[in-house]
Amino acid sequence: MPFRKQIDQIQIGDFVVDKIEIDFNDFGYEDINGLLGLDLLLQAEFTLDLMRLEMNRNS
Secondary structure (H helix, E strand, C coil): CCEEEEEEEEEECCEEEEEEEEEECCCCCCCCCCCCCHHHHHHHCEEEECCCCEEEECC
16 A cells, blocks of 8 residues: 655765655565656756666756
8 A cells, every 4th residue: 555754865876855755655566666756856857868777967
């Protein structure tokens, strides 16, 4: 059963967000540990390279 909870902090490299609500869910796949939402990726100004499966920050 999915649920939403406020957590203290998320950090991805040098990008940090404090006091953020995130959704928790069992995706049913062993190789998926979590998903990053487009709202977070846009806020952090990440670029996704799908051919290389890389995520880079534009700062």
